[in-house]
Amino acid sequence: MEKKNLIVGQSGGPTAVINSSLYGVVREALAHPDQIGQVYGMINGIEGFLGGTMLDFREALPGEKLSWLKHTPGAYLGSCRYKLPESLEDPVYPLLFKKFQELNIGWFFYIGGNDSMDTVSKLSRYAAQIHSDIRVIGEPKTIDNDLVHTDHTPGYGSAAKYVASTVREIVLDASVYEKKSVTIVEIMGRHAGWLTAAGALARKYPGDNPFFIYLPETAFDPEDFLAKIEQAFSKNCNVVVCVSEGIHDEKGTFICEYDSSVGVDSFGHKMLTGCGKYLENLVKKRLGVKARSIELNVSQRCSSSLISATDQKEAVLAGSYGVLAALKGETGKMVSFKRNTDSQGNYQMECVLEDVNAICNAEKPVPAAWITPDGADVTEDFFAYALPLIQGSIDIPFGEDGLPAFVYRK
Amino acid sequence: MEKKNLIVGQSGGPTAVINSSLYGVVREALAHPDQIGQVYGMINGIEGFLGGTMLDFREALPGEKLSWLKHTPGAYLGSCRYKLPESLEDPVYPLLFKKFQELNIGWFFYIGGNDSMDTVSKLSRYAAQIHSDIRVIGEPKTIDNDLVHTDHTPGYGSAAKYVASTVREIVLDASVYEKKSVTIVEIMGRHAGWLTAAGALARKYPGDNPFFIYLPETAFDPEDFLAKIEQAFSKNCNVVVCVSEGIHDEKGTFICEYDSSVGVDSFGHKMLTGCGKYLENLVKKRLGVKARSIELNVSQRCSSSLISATDQKEAVLAGSYGVLAALKGETGKMVSFKRNTDSQGNYQMECVLEDVNAICNAEKPVPAAWITPDGADVTEDFFAYALPLIQGSIDIPFGEDGLPAFVYRK
Numbered sequence: 057m058e059k060k061n062l063i064v065g066q067s068g069g070p071t072a073v074i075n076s077s078l079y080g081v082v083r084e085a086l087a088h089p090d091q092i093g094q095v096y097g098m099i100n101g102i103e104g105f106l107g108g109t110m111l112d113f114r115e116a117l118p119g120e121k122l123s124w125l126k127h128t129p130g131a132y133l134g135s136c137r138y139k140l141p142e143s144l145e146d147p148v149y150p151l152l153f154k155k156f157q158e159l160n161i162g163w164f165f166y167i168g169g170n171d172s173m174d175t176v177s178k179l180s181r182y183a184a185q186i187h188s189d190i191r192v193i194g195e196p197k198t199i200d201n202d203l204v205h206t207d208h209t210p211g212y213g214s215a216a217k218y219v220a221s222t223v224r225e226i227v228l229d230a231s232v233y234e235k236k237s238v239t240i241v242e243i244m245g246r247h248a249g250w251l252t253a254a255g256a257l258a259r260k261y262p263g264d265n266p267f268f269i270y271l272p273e274t275a276f277d278p279e280d281f282l283a284k285i286e287q288a289f290s291k292n293c294n295v296v297v298c299v300s301e302g303i304h305d306e307k308g309t310f311i312c313e314y315d316s317s318v319g320v321d322s323f324g325h326k327m328l329t330g331c332g333k334y335l336e337n338l339v340k341k342r343l344g345v346k347a348r349s350i351e352l353n354v355s356q357r358c359s360s361s362l363i364s365a366t367d368q369k370e371a372v373l374a375g376s377y378g379v380l381a382a383l384k385g386e387t388g389k390m391v392s393f394k395r396n397t398d399s400q401g402n403y404q405m406e407c408v409l410e411d412v413n414a415i416c417n418a419e420k421p422v423p424a425a426w427i428t429p430d431g432a433d434v435t436e437d438f439f440a441y442a443l444p445l446i447q448g449s450i451d452i453p454f455g456e457d458g459l460p461a462f463v464y465r466k
Numbered sequence: 467m468e469k470k471n472l473i474v475g476q477s478g479g480p481t482a483v484i485n486s487s488l489y490g491v492v493r494e495a496l497a498h499p500d501q502i503g504q505v506y507g508m509i510n511g512i513e514g515f516l517g518g519t520m521l522d523f524r525e526a527l528p529g530e531k532l533s534w535l536k537h538t539p540g541a542y543l544g545s546c547r548y549k550l551p552e553s554l555e556d557p558v559y560p561l562l563f564k565k566f567q568e569l570n571i572g573w574f575f576y577i578g579g580n581d582s583m584d585t586v587s588k589l590s591r592y593a594a595q596i597h598s599d600i601r602v603i604g605e606p607k608t609i610d611n612d613l614v615h616t617d618h619t620p621g622y623g624s625a626a627k628y629v630a631s632t633v634r635e636i637v638l639d640a641s642v643y644e645k646k647s648v649t650i651v652e653i654m655g656r657h658a659g660w661l662t663a664a665g666a667l668a669r670k671y672p673g674d675n676p677f678f679i680y681l682p683e684t685a686f687d688p689e690d691f692l693a694k695i696e697q698a699f700s701k702n703c704n705v706v707v708c709v710s711e712g713i714h715d716e717k718g719t720f721i722c723e724y725d726s727s728v729g730v731d732s733f734g735h736k737m738l739t740g741c742g743k744y745l746e747n748l749v750k751k752r753l754g755v756k757a758r759s760i761e762l763n764v765s766q767r768c769s770s771s772l773i774s775a776t777d778q779k780e781a782v783l784a785g786s787y788g789v790l791a792a793l794k795g796e797t798g799k800m801v802s803f804k805r806n807t808d809s810q811g812n813y814q815m816e817c818v819l820e821d822v823n824a825i826c827n828a829e830k831p832v833p834a835a836w837i838t839p840d841g842a843d844v845t846e847d848f849f850a851y852a853l854p855l856i857q858g859s860i861d862i863p864f865g866e867d868g869l870p871a872f873v874y875r876k
Contacts, residue, residue, distance in 0.1 A: 070642055100644045130638030137643070221869050222765060228540030228872065229768040232480055233547070234510045257867065260874060353760045355632060358639040361771040364868070446868040457667065458774070458856040459631050462638060464670060 059091060060162020062379075065098040065105065066131040066197075067138075067168035067175065071211030072218070072363050073371040074197045075132045077167045079125040080375020081195065082113050085163075091383060092163065099465070101136035102166070102175055106152065111465070121463055126368055127452045128462040129358035139171060140178045149182045156190055163191050163382045167375075169198035169209075173390055173416035180388030180412065191382040194390035194412050195374055199357045201250035204418045205410040206392040210374055211357070213367030213445035216254035218359045219243055220446060222352060223258035223298060227265040231294045236345040238285055239296045241266070242332030244356050246302040249273050249422045251356065253434045254442060255298030265296040272302035273421045274431035276311055281335070282342055284432060303331055311335070360460050365448025370405055377407035390415050403444035469501060470572020472789075475508035475515065476541040476607075477548075477578035477585065481621030482628070482773050483781040484607045485542045487577045489535040490785020491605065492523050495573075501793060502573065509875070511546035512576075512585055516562065521875070531873055536778055537862045538872040539768035549581060550588045559592045566600055573601050573792045577785075579608035579619075583800055583826035590798030590822065601792040604800035604822050605784055609767045611660035614828045615820040616802040620784055621767070623777030623855035626664035628769045629653055629762065630856060633668035633708060636760060637675040641704045646755040648695055649706045651676070652742030654766050656712040659683050659832045661766065663844045664852060665708030675706040682712035683831045684841035686721055691745070692752055694842060713741055721745070770870050775858025780815055787817035800825050813854035 062085045066074055078097075085095045095113045098105035111133075117125070125132055141148060156164070166176050176194035183190050196203055199215035223241055230239040243252040249271025256269050267288045270276055276299075288295045304310045312331040332349035339347040374391045381389065389409040396404040426438045455461040472495045476484055488507075495505045505523045508515035521543075527535070535542055551558060566574070576586050586604035593600050606613055609625035633651055640649040653662040659681025666679050677698045680686055686709075698705045714720045722741040742759035749757040784801045791799065799819040806814040836848045865871040 066642075070639055100642075104644060128638070129635045131642040134644060135642040217868060221771070222769075224869055224872070225539050225768040225770060226764060228538070228874065229480055229764050232476075232510075232541040232545040234514060234544060257869065260872070261876070348764075350763045351761065354636060354639050354758075355765070358635040359632075360635060361631070443867060448868070449864055454859055457853060458627060458858070459634055459667065462634070462670070464638065466671070 059093040061094040061096060061160050062092050062163040062165065063096040063098055063105070063110070063159070063161050064165040064167065065101045066133045066135050067101040067166060067172040068135060068198070069357060070129065070131040070135060071197050071199050071357050072129050072214040072359060073210050073368050074167055075125040075128050076368045076371035077195045077197060077210055077375040078132060079122060080372035081165050081167070081379055082122060084376040084379035086113070088379070088383060093160070096159065097133045100134040101138060102140070103136035103138035104134060105155070106148070116465070117463060124453070124461070124463040126372065127360050127363065127450060127460070128464070129360050132463065132465070134465070137171070140175055144178065144182050144185060152179070153182070153186065153188060161190060163193070163379070165193050165195060165378060167195040167197050169196070169200070170203065170416060170419070173203070173412050176390065176412045177388070177416045183387065191385065191387040193378045193382050193386065195378050196390055196392070199251060200245055200248050202248035202419045202421070203415055204420045205415050207395040207405070208393055208445055210367060210371035212250060213364035213370070214362065215251055215356050216257070216442055217364040217367070217446035218356055218362040219251055219254040219352060220257035221362050223255045223266055223296070224260065226350060227258060227296050230296055230348070231265070234293060236289055236293045237295070238339045238343070238345060238347040239294070240332045240335050240347070240349040241296065241298045242301055242349060242351045243298055244352070245272060245300045247272055247419055247421065249300050252298050252300035253422055253438050256434050256438065257442060257446065263291070265292065265294070266298045267295055268297045268432045269434055270297070270299045270303050270432060271422055271427060272300045272304060273424065274427055275306035276303040276431070277305065278311070278338060282339070285339065285343065299331055299335065301331060360452055363450050364446045365450050366445055368450060374407055381409055388412055469503040471504040471506060471570050472502050472573040472575065473506040473508055473515070473520070473569070473571050474575040474577065475511045476543045476545050477511040477576060477582040478545060478608070479767060480539065480541040480545060481607050481609050481767050482539050482624040482769060483620050483778050484577055485535040485538050486778045486781035487605045487607060487620055487785040488542060489532060490782035491575050491577070491789055492532060494786040494789035496523070498789070498793060503570070506569065507543045510544040511548060512550070512562070513546035513548035514544060515565070516558070526875070527873060534863070534871070534873040536782065537770050537773060537860060537870070538874070539770050542873065542875065544875070547581070550585050554588065554592050554595060562589070563592070563596065563598060571600060573603070573789070575603050575605060575788060577605040577607050579606070579610070580613065580826060580829070583613070583822050586800065586822045587798070587826045593797065601795065601797040603788045603792050603796065605788050606800055606802070609661060610655055610658050612658035612829045612831070613825055614830045615825050617805040617815070618803055618855055620777060620781035622660060623774035623780070624772065625661055625766050626667070626852055627774040627777070627856035628766055628772040629661055629664040630667035631772050632762060633665045633676055633706070634670065637668060637706050640706055640758070641675070644703060646699055646703045647705070648749045648753070648755060648757045649704070650742045650745050650749070650757070650759040651706065651708045652711055652759060652761045653708055654762070655682060655710045657682055657829055657831065659710045662708050662710035663832055663848050666844050666848065667852060667856065673701070675702065675704070676708045677705055678707045678842045679844055680707070680709045680713050680842060681832055681837060682710045682714060683834065684837055685716035686713040687715065688721070688748060692749070695749065695753065709741055709745065711741060770862055773860050774856045775860050776855055778860055784817060791819055798822055
């Protein structure tokens, strides 16, 4: 069999383990030199590839440096938010495949979320149409955990561990004064509340703060929210609440739209900020107590010190599994996670393949049954689901400067 | 000698190692059972003590649990922002000393910043006035690092390590797209820029992001800021800037006041938020590029996973040193840090005592010579000063829930 080359790219927003998936793909590819020749990385995803920017992993990250990808946040290869045209008749497709041919590409890997799986879908459909034998495989990543046909996604476990640990620390910080206060923690998640739900894991004992968890899966009622806080003061003068950035009222109006401006990103998604700030001001005005809002912001997806060892291991496995599947001839698939339970009832994860066309452009919300009837908390089912995903912590090499040492392109 | 009891309290905002100082005081106190009887903690500082709330450390944190204080953020004993009256003729003083007498207190320890040292000053002066033999000792803590007559303060090293590590991660996260962007990181510090300066430590190599560091020690010129960013785009399309929450223009007007409302805390300090948001909007409007602002918020003072081992060790030492000093009869003093250099030129720290009256109500800014002439960066002198303080990381016990395990009062 003639050797072909492999190319891998990253797309969409980074996660703490998107580079672990990259490591899994590259390490596995390098382990099959009889079938896979060069192992290329496209810089800034498919958009950068169209512009001709790429690297060779054997040169860029020789030896041990490759494994440093596993604790390096951001997207090592750079990313893009480029959407391929809907019509496969568009001239960009023959252009792309001409480039693939010039580089003797046999395997194309794309690590990303929803929108990236759309790219995998289109490229694999176009490949079939022109009878190209290029294998196109998607590697999942998203802190939002909203991909369908997978138990969970790489990136979620680490983001959830960051959110839970940080909320636990914020609760201690917010509890030092014996004076009524409300702390609102705003957590990422436009439409799916998986990450906000992880705030509930921060409780050190039943009945601990954060007292309330508000997800975008249910309608948010500001009056009920204020009434619940008033009631909570009878238990603890310091009340901590976790809210998703995407909470909305029963008419579907985002709470952040009540008083702030919004924009639209290049995929047409509404860009949200500020429901925490809005609720902070509402509490101050209506309840007359001290209030603070904290936006956890990008550290949710780029904190290295709270990477979940389970998440990291699974991201590497997914990368590796995808390469083995492609070598067997699979294409147009996304690597997916299936949850199993061993004979002792312990969590186990198995990689499987799913048709990428069934995954792109769909979103998986937190099940309604996992949200309490009052819409202000999650049930034990969520704890059982999420706890295995945040287990284990990793050791990070620290440099002479006392800071985490990462790999990067200069 | 008749045995006396020791009482210790915490005051002001917490730091990641304020409980390490507490551990140092309590462990040392328990090691002298011939001189020190009970070891009490006042709950919610002097204000809580006046209300009668306290605990006994032998009961509250027996055995190994005491050492968990070293990685537990927040203030274990709770805190307060209570300022003792200026006049020592106020009836609160005899009331306090009557309570001390009832509890047979011989040693009073207070862990805090500027305002807490004011309490230590007043109590020690009142004790002298009434010829009480109670020893009153201050243990320094502040992430702001703005106490005078000490090389640095416990809490700063860990906050600086958190800021530097997090900015390094943010730089990776902010560099994934090949599209002009400005990321503004807003860092705590009203009047002193020590913590914001730590953002410069995030650079992985000379000339790396964050490109600009703006401290409150110099006047901030928005036009010059915009011009500098435009120039920086020629080097890198992704520009990261660190700004102190307290930056102001040459007239002294805080940048955050340009468009947001401000309040005043119980000590009469202006409460600031939002210069990052203001600059984000300014960049969007004037430069027409993507901009984001990130407020690091309370994690700067309560992140356990990025505690500096050096800072933690020194906080414990300061607590211990204060007890030994009090046993020798010292009073009205704050434990202070003196920097030494060993024969190999390595950093070493020595505890000394300073008159608390010379410390309270004064602030130490970053020296003007450590700021570059253009006011947009710090010099090598700052690096030499700060790097030893962020060295070493600590291991935190993780519970069965996969999260950091802390001690707390329920």
